[in-house]
Amino acid sequence: MDGQVALLLAQDGIVNGAVYALMALALVLVFSVTKVIFIPQGEFVAFGALTMALLQAGRAPGTLWLLLALAAVTLLVESVRHQRGVAVDWKSTAFWAVLLPSLAALLVLLLRPTSMFGQAATTLLVITPLGPLVYRLAYRPLADATVLTLLIVSVALHGVLVGLGLLFFGAEGSRTSAFSELRLELGGIPVSGQSLVVMGVASLLVVGMFLFFERTIIGKALRATAMNRIGARLMGIPTELSGDLSFALAALIGGVSGLLIAPLTTVYYDTGFLIGLKGFVAAIIGGLTSYPLALFGALLVGLLESYSSFWASAFKEVIVFTLIIPVLWWRSLHSHHVEDEE
Amino acid sequence: MTKRQLTLLAVALLLVAWGFLPEFTITMLNYIGLYALVAVGLVMLTGVAGMTSFGQAAFVGLGAYATAWFCTAPAGAALFGLSPGSVALPWIGLAAGLLLSAAVAWCLGAVTLRLSGHYLPLGTIAWGLSLYFLFGNLEFLGGHTGLAGLPALSVAGFELRSVRELGLLTWAVLLLTLWALHNLLDSREGRAIRALKTGRVMAESMGVDTARYRIKVFVLAALLAGLSGWMYAHLQRFVNPTPFNLNIGIEYLFMAVVGGAGHLWGALLGAALITLMKQYLQDILPSLLGSSGNFEVIVFGLLMLLVLQRFSDGLWPSLARRVNRYLKAPPAASKGAGDALAQRPLPERGSVVLDATAVSKRFGGLLANNNVDLQVRSGEIHALIGPNGAGKSTFFNMISGVDDPTSGSVRLLGRDMRAQASRVFAAVGLARTFQHVRLLGNRSVLDNVALGAHLRGHSGWIASMLRLDRAEEAALMREATRQIERCGLAPQLHETAASLALGQQRIVEIARALAARPSVLLLDEPAAGLPYMEKQALARLLSQLREEGMAILVVEHDMEFVMNIADRITVLEFGQVIARGTPAEVQVNPKVLAAYLGGADGEVTP
Numbered sequence: 001m002d003g004q005v006a007l008l009l010a011q012d013g014i015v016n017g018a019v020y021a022l023m024a025l026a027l028v029l030v031f032s033v034t035k036v037i038f039i040p041q042g043e044f045v046a047f048g049a050l051t052m053a054l055l056q057a058g059r060a061p062g063t064l065w066l067l068l069a070l071a072a073v074t075l076l077v078e079s080v081r082h083q084r085g086v087a088v089d090w091k092s093t094a095f096w097a098v099l100l101p102s103l104a105a106l107l108v109l110l111l112r113p114t115s116m117f118g119q120a121a122t123t124l125l126v127i128t129p130l131g132p133l134v135y136r137l138a139y140r141p142l143a144d145a146t147v148l149t150l151l152i153v154s155v156a157l158h159g160v161l162v163g164l165g166l167l168f169f170g171a172e173g174s175r176t177s178a179f180s181e182l183r184l185e186l187g188g189i190p191v192s193g194q195s196l197v198v199m200g201v202a203s204l205l206v207v208g209m210f211l212f213f214e215r216t217i218i219g220k221a222l223r224a225t226a227m228n229r230i231g232a233r234l235m236g237i238p239t240e241l242s243g244d245l246s247f248a249l250a251a252l253i254g255g256v257s258g259l260l261i262a263p264l265t266t267v268y269y270d271t272g273f274l275i276g277l278k279g280f281v282a283a284i285i286g287g288l289t290s291y292p293l294a295l296f297g298a299l300l301v302g303l304l305e306s307y308s309s310f311w312a313s314a315f316k317e318v319i320v321f322t323l324i325i326p327v328l329w330w331r332s333l334h335s336h337h338v339e340d341e342e
Numbered sequence: 343m344t345k346r347q348l349t350l351l352a353v354a355l356l357l358v359a360w361g362f363l364p365e366f367t368i369t370m371l372n373y374i375g376l377y378a379l380v381a382v383g384l385v386m387l388t389g390v391a392g393m394t395s396f397g398q399a400a401f402v403g404l405g406a407y408a409t410a411w412f413c414t415a416p417a418g419a420a421l422f423g424l425s426p427g428s429v430a431l432p433w434i435g436l437a438a439g440l441l442l443s444a445a446v447a448w449c450l451g452a453v454t455l456r457l458s459g460h461y462l463p464l465g466t467i468a469w470g471l472s473l474y475f476l477f478g479n480l481e482f483l484g485g486h487t488g489l490a491g492l493p494a495l496s497v498a499g500f501e502l503r504s505v506r507e508l509g510l511l512t513w514a515v516l517l518l519t520l521w522a523l524h525n526l527l528d529s530r531e532g533r534a535i536r537a538l539k540t541g542r543v544m545a546e547s548m549g550v551d552t553a554r555y556r557i558k559v560f561v562l563a564a565l566l567a568g569l570s571g572w573m574y575a576h577l578q579r580f581v582n583p584t585p586f587n588l589n590i591g592i593e594y595l596f597m598a599v600v601g602g603a604g605h606l607w608g609a610l611l612g613a614a615l616i617t618l619m620k621q622y623l624q625d626i627l628p629s630l631l632g633s634s635g636n637f638e639v640i641v642f643g644l645l646m647l648l649v650l651q652r653f654s655d656g657l658w659p660s661l662a663r664r665v666n667r668y669l670k671a672p673p674a675a676s677k678g679a680g681d682a683l684a685q686r687p688l689p690e691r692g693s694v695v696l697d698a699t700a701v702s703k704r705f706g707g708l709l710a711n712n713n714v715d716l717q718v719r720s721g722e723i724h725a726l727i728g729p730n731g732a733g734k735s736t737f738f739n740m741i742s743g744v745d746d747p748t749s750g751s752v753r754l755l756g757r758d759m760r761a762q763a764s765r766v767f768a769a770v771g772l773a774r775t776f777q778h779v780r781l782l783g784n785r786s787v788l789d790n791v792a793l794g795a796h797l798r799g800h801s802g803w804i805a806s807m808l809r810l811d812r813a814e815e816a817a818l819m820r821e822a823t824r825q826i827e828r829c830g831l832a833p834q835l836h837e838t839a840a841s842l843a844l845g846q847q848r849i850v851e852i853a854r855a856l857a858a859r860p861s862v863l864l865l866d867e868p869a870a871g872l873p874y875m876e877k878q879a880l881a882r883l884l885s886q887l888r889e890e891g892m893a894i895l896v897v898e899h900d901m902e903f904v905m906n907i908a909d910r911i912t913v914l915e916f917g918q919v920i921a922r923g924t925p926a927e928v929q930v931n932p933k934v935l936a937a938y939l940g941g942a943d944g945e946v947t948p
Contacts, residue, residue: 160643
């Protein structure tokens, strides 16, 4: 390996690491607010990428039908809850289950945007409401369950979504056209405009999330809910909305990640799973709680993957996923008193 | 008919029908048996011990590949100086597969099981994926094409060539496993395993090394998976990576959860349901959806969501309830003769058994305990009192090993207990109750109390599985019954702990602590929630224990109760000792009066 190759691999690793960082961010967010270990996070990535590909091909993506179906079921479930005397927050329900799905349907079926950014926005509009709807249908009825039960739900949901992905998009992969056709030479190595877009958007999202959590009242309310749910509720924070919001952010981040990687690599219906899991390895490095450590972990995973694809390409997945073992071992050194599971 | 008779009848019917059932049914039964073997490991892991694994398919793969390699690679046979094709090779493969499974499970368990519960399943996802990629990329394991040409198994000279013959082995192994696990759960070790799910802190205080038990359960589940893989390989006669990937690992978990993750037979029910559904769905879904693919996972996933939301215990309990109506209850276990439990001699009356010197505990900026000295002597009741927030519970946790002091020393029966876990305190001779009751709510009072006597029994897992522990078990049960009777809860012996009133649950905790035959008994607010008469009974019980020579330290808010029974009292306020002495001395101490009556957060008898 000469210096040039090393730099190329580093570039590759950082670009992939940026996507894993977004995954890790979403996973830490969802886990800290809702205790859900969100295995299906990666499915949003594949859904985002493949929805964009179908829009570019001028076809209506199956994810739209999924969105409309989930919205209808959610409305049904909320009405039943209402009938049974549960206080239903109709404002947020209307937003996630009526307004956004209708807008998405309008865009996909009637307006059919042709510009790149119009299509990207449409994709995000289809993907983002999937988050809160999935949360309400799959997780909310189990809000008091253990982390373990919620994890099993996540795995079941992952199965459902991957199966639906195959149904919607078929077994063939797709690649979309790049957001930037730019080609640069930096210090003697070629850099594609798309990788710059990936890194730029990822950094923007990370900074945006940071500002959201540090500076806005909603962000602070989410953090409060994450730290102490009952305490937050006593302070008047509507904690049940925090689930909607964190899942919406997770879906949005997933959709954006899908848009970012689709021009770089061929995305299949099940590609998202591996991407999401690598985000998990990163998030676990941060103990599922620390954002900065998770970002660091994501870069580590990206670089490890890109260098191992050079040295032992057949074993790159083995190497990346085996990284989790020493990480867990390192974390276990810091805990020696037994605690009961919540 | 009793449950046992029904089970035996079903097994007998299966055996009789085995020769006549059509080939296809036998094949399905064979797979159901193999899958159920894996699923029952997951039942132990998930429903009983509160952990889970998505990577069981990878352990099945280890078992299958180990035997495949030894049976097909000339190097494998040469390793043991055997000729290729020797009938001993599958058995070497079995040993290797089990060894590998156990070793991997132990390593995975050792790095994850001291962390929160969700790290093990996440670790198993990574492990399940890695192993699948590894199988597919290793030359000597045939890559993605796999290894072919495995011989048929031969057991004691009989070659198990057909599915019908091999199925007998599969089901014999499965039924024996169910029997052994049923025995294991119905034993001293089983009680400790059941405590892993919701009562780890409590189990540690009873002397159970919960991390070790968790690893053992995980290894057990991996061994069952490896065993299933071994039979699977000799059924298929070839192996490739596909049946061992993560999706299949997830399917195994579906089986356990849908069937009923807390019940051994639920594994069989789940395996049967999922296997038959998969067969059916793979036939109809492609024609329904117009393309082929792994669509049954959509249905399985939705089914799983439904089960988790609506029948969180799986389908087995509903089925069992229906059948149980027609069954006779099993005859009550006879008390039977058995050895008496070893009695630890109590320390000499008046000697210092628990000695805390200059104990301090700091939580960040808060000094919860500041240089607390406290001595408890055998044959006395010592009360620790103080207003809310005085640091009593913190102190309790430090003298029972639940937490470590920041500085200072704790000596128990002359031993320095620095940095020792609470199970070591239990082993030395301390038993405690908890302020927030920690019982296994869905187990009987008897079971809960018997857990207290954990360290007085010695039978291991194998002995329990083979029912070699019955004499000891009878002695443990007798001891638990004796303590329950002594505490006045005999009528509630077989009721579930959660059905008792809170005050009674506190008494169960005391009975559990007494079952350990401790030298030092720590009671955290034992009288809270008790009606007057029962408070009197508790006071009589404690006096009696004092006469026997036990050392008792009690934290209590009920002043009348404390002043009546305590020999000496230590008063804490803001983490510091403000007074100590006999009840009469403490009652007139101006600092104590100020703390209780003068302070803004003062509290008198509730």
